[in-house]
Amino acid sequence: MATSGKKHLNSVTLLFKLPYYTQWGQSLLIAGSEPALGSWNVKQGVSLSPVHQDSELIWCGSVSVVAGFTSEYKYYVVDDKKNVLRWEAGEKRKLVLPEGVKEGDVIEIRDWWQDASEALFFRSAFKNVIFNATEGVKKESQSVSLNKSLDPEDIVVQFVISCPRLVSGSTVIVTGSNPQLGRWQTQDGLKLSYVGDSLWKASCALRKSEFPIKYKYCQISQAGNSTLELGPNREVNVDLSSPKQSRYIVLSDGALRDAPWRGAGVAVPMFSIRSDEDLGVGEFLDLKLLVDWAVNSGFHLVQLLPINDTSVHGMWWDSYPYSSLSVFALHPLYLRVQALSDAIPVDVKEEIQQAKKQLDKKDVDYEAALSTKLSIARKIFNLEKEKVLNSSSFKQFLSENEEWLKPYAAFCFLRDFFETSDHSQWGRFSQFSKDKLDKLICEGTLHHDIIRFHYYVQYHLYIQLSEAATYARKKNVILKGDLPIGVDRNSVDTWVYPTLFRMNTATGAPPDYFDKNGQNWGFPTYNWEEMSKDNYGWWRARLTQMAKYFTAYRIDHILGFFRIWELPDHAATGLVGKFRPSIPLSQEELLSEGLWDFNRMSQPYIRQEILEEKFGSFWTVIAANFLNEYQKQCYEFKEDCNTEKKIIVKIKTSAEKSLWVEKEDNIRRGLFDLLQNIVLIRDPEDSTKFYPRFNLEDTSSFRDLDEHR
Known part of the structure; x- marks a missing residue:
């Protein structure tokens, strides 16, 4: 907790400093999670004042807090009315005061503005997949307290550096111009401790007379080889003329300076990732072979076209991957039927082999491949349905996904029963309701096994794609998904959530050099006003579902999230929008x-x-x-x-x-x-x-x- 009003016992002063050049009329402030920093209300945050220091403009501000104070915070650029103009990129900063802080101490926090290029490497795709250097690295606590041996002339300096690109197995030291930092001898440098989130810290007591001190951070490999960071020497100095000297200086030095990172990837449709095991079309488990190829080729990313179920028309039109029947369900086309069971009967195995011969062509026969897979999957389902559907892993899958899985299964049943995905033609089922859904999927109905079959297929698709995704992460390869801008007009999502879509409209693109009539994709536009009422729950659920498999997304038609070309639903072209x-x-x-x-x-x-x-x-x-x-x-x-x-x-x-x-x-x-x-x-x-x-x-x-x- 922070202090307010009269000064409490054990209060200390936080002095923030940040070098940053602003335009006329702009200023900086800090907002954070605790009341002393405004409780994330920017207008109640701590205002900073500019001070010229040599060639730099340093923004400074102070606040009194209790000795055990912790908080998250960020820096903001604001105008003269404290309206936010921009804020720094990356994760929220986490402030933890050094050990040994006493009543009346001044803790000086020297930060650097976090820009987008630096923050990029803290994204999960880089931090947890490509680099993943800190997996298995144990956090270390700095148990040695420095305050017991402090001299009045000592200042405790805490070095803090982030190393998202650290080579696996390496440690970090700081070396510099004074004895405590090894006099530029890396073997004698100050060893930093890993504290989580790619951050390394170490503290040491330095005499005021030793300042200014020059230093750099250095990686030490498991073999003992040292790699000094790039760029000029860093420097820390103190203002000895200040009436209230800082007892502690926290040097939040941003990221370790490394050579620019370069990476390459490959974008490919899922159906084209063919192997000797597939049944006429690329399958999720084939991704493992593509990942191996990517590793051997020096690639770090595999990007797929959309992989959601598109079975709207029941014909080859559905091969277009951007018109989703469901934004949550995976496409049965990518199922490996051989992996459904360890006890596939001989006659079914022979059927699979015959189908492989017939479907093993240069071009994908979408309709034949899908119908063959579903036919074989039904036979295996009928043999093992009770075993699988009563397993603990399936029950957990159903529990975690029932919000979308049950409506999806009901939709597929009704689509096949009425022979159309146009839910406006489904009579009393045209209007979705929870009561109707519960009756449709309940046990005891003649069609209950049809409902359960759709559960079964989605369960195995989840298992197979999860296996491929886990394999990619272990190989340090990003699996990147594709997020289409729209959903099909006749989809599960428009049936269950009709108010989230402007069903009397269509999405497209205006005329351009390539098409004077524009484009009409046929998807209804989003009702953003309605979506905002539950804080965009449908979008959050959609992205959360994708995150089970992917660590990066391609957002199709990103402009459409801010401004979309909207057409009346009776239009066929994209011109009059x-x-x-x-x-x-x-x-x-x-x-x-x-x-x-x-x-x-x-x-x-x-x-x-x-x-x-x-x-x-x-x-x-x-x-x-x-x-x-x-x-x-x-x-x-x-x-x-x-x-x-x-x-x-x-x-x-x-x-x-x-x-x-x-x-x-x-x-x-x-x-x-x-x-x-x-x-x-x-x-x-x-x-x-x-x-x-x-x-x-x-x-x-x-x-x-x-x-x-």
Whole structure:
């Protein structure tokens, strides 16, 4: 606890110092976990003041605390109203006072700003996988107390250095210009103790007359070889003119200076990691072979395309890995059926061998590989289901994953029963509820084994991928996953959590040099406002699930987390969309600019001369089948074809389709051009708001506006 009001017994003073250059109007402060540091309220933190020291700008600030004070803290750059402009990267700092601190002592804490490049190596992918140097290293306590032998002229200096890239088996020393640091002889340097989180510490008492002291940190290998850190000598000095001398100086020296680290990796689709053991497609256990190859090739990272279940359509379309049926369930395609049991019957083994011969082709037969694996898995499941499903490991898996696993299994059953993943077609099951789910998955139903089979498959996928992930970590290879921006419209997630998605919209990308019509991926956009109500629980659960296997993620379309190209769900292309969030134009703004005919600018602009130019003599057929003439030579779309998706359907199903059977693509593109011939897009949720249509200056609707509009 920190002191407040009158000074308590055993109080000490913390003096923070940090070199940092700011811009005019900026200042630094400290906020931390304890009340003395603001309890993480930046506006209540400890303000620092700048002091010029030689060529550096040092920010200083002090606070009184009790002798046993501990706290987490960070440095922040703020404006004159204490609004945060930026904060240092990396983990929160942990402050533990040196041993022997007494009433009235001043503890000077000299920190360095933690930037993003330095903090990178403290990420789990680097610290726990690639380097992993401190695994098995025991923490050491500095049991020797220095205060008993301290002279009034002594200052206790604590050296603190982080070594995330430490070579396995090495120790750390500090060597320097004075006797206690070995006079630059590494064998006589001060040995540091490992205290956890890649941090090494050591303290020694130094006479005031010995300052300034130059020093460096050094790695000592198991063989006794020393590697001095790069860069100039570090230096510590004291201000002997200060009326209140610091009794302790904590040198929080950041990271040991090493040569720039370089690494390489490989990105590969899971289905292409083939081996002699696979059944027509790469499997999770094949990752172990790829990891071995990566190690032999000097690679440190294996990145996969998404591996979640995509079984939406029940056909080869599902091979597209970015359209998830579930963001939690793994894809059964990557299951190794031979590893399901140690007691696979001979006839099933023969079936597996025959299937391997048939499926061992250069190209993956998605449908055949998946159906074969599921068929074989069902046979093995029927033989050992009671043994596996009653095992303690399966029960633990079910308990830890039931939040998503039970809805997933129910969804798969209903998908197959109704022969569609479109849950709006499931009658009374269209609307998800916990009661309906419990009845669907309860024991005693005729379909209970179907539900349990989906549990069984996911359980073994979990085991196999976990085995591969553990193997990669042991080999110091990062396994990196891919996080798609969207989920399929007809997915478990949209069924269970419909309010988290804007189901009347679609995600895409605006037109660019490569595609003048933009892209429409079909995924509903996220309802971030609704997601925020439970602190983004769905996202946290999703990332936690991925973290069971991966120590790094690729975030697909990162821009979409801040601003997404949103389209109406009736769109087929990506052209007539808008960014969300974005600031629309109001009717008042448009009126102030002399723009008043909102219908003219927001509805398809179709005139006879446009039809003749686009379709030639065929324009009369187009007009008769797709358009109404509401005014002489002015047309609008009929109700049954006034969206892109309606146009696609009508072209395919119209009784008159024989008239354009050889021109279908040209007719569709031409009708899309007419539909998209607008200047403004009216906001579907507020008819008084508008958005400029992308590339509006290229439309005939814009060109035909008179100079007053």
